[in-house]
Amino acid sequence: xxxxxxxxxxxxxxxxxxxxxxxxxxxxxxxxxxxxxxxxxxxxxxxxxxxxxxxxxxxxxxxxxxxxxxxxxxxxxxxxxxxxxxxxxxxx
Numbered sequence: 001x002x003x004x005x006x007x008x009x010x011x012x013x014x015x016x017x018x019x020x021x022x023x024x025x026x027x028x029x030x031x032x033x034x035x036x037x038x039x040x041x042x043x044x045x046x047x048x049x050x051x052x053x054x055x056x057x058x059x060x061x062x063x064x065x066x067x068x069x070x071x072x073x074x075x076x077x078x079x080x081x082x083x084x085x086x087x088x089x090x091x092x
Contacts, residue, residue, distance in 0.1 A: 009062060011076035016056050018081035022074075023048050 027048055057063065064087035065072050 005062070005071045009071045010043050010078045013075040013079040014082050016059070017079045017086075020049070020052055021086045022044065023052060068076060 024045060027044045028041060031037045031044060034040050062071055
């Protein structure tokens with residue numbers, strides 16, 4: 001393990017977290033214009049999140065590491081912190 005791997009994992013996951021937040025905001029802005037907004041929003045957000053998770057899994061260069069590898073854990077923590085912070089501070 002190198003420090004470069006940790007930094008790359010953190011930067012990549014922070015960027016992907018901001019992209020995921022942007023996707024969720026776009027979905028919720030689109031859903032506000034529909035009649036059955038709650039059901040439509042949940043379906044679109046779930047589908048979008050599943051597709052985004054597949055993209056993240058394929059884009060991540062550390063796919064060969066186990067899930068408990070320190071580089072992957074650092075990436076998961078950075079993604080989670082950014083996502084939770086953005087969803088907490090900005091209300092829908």
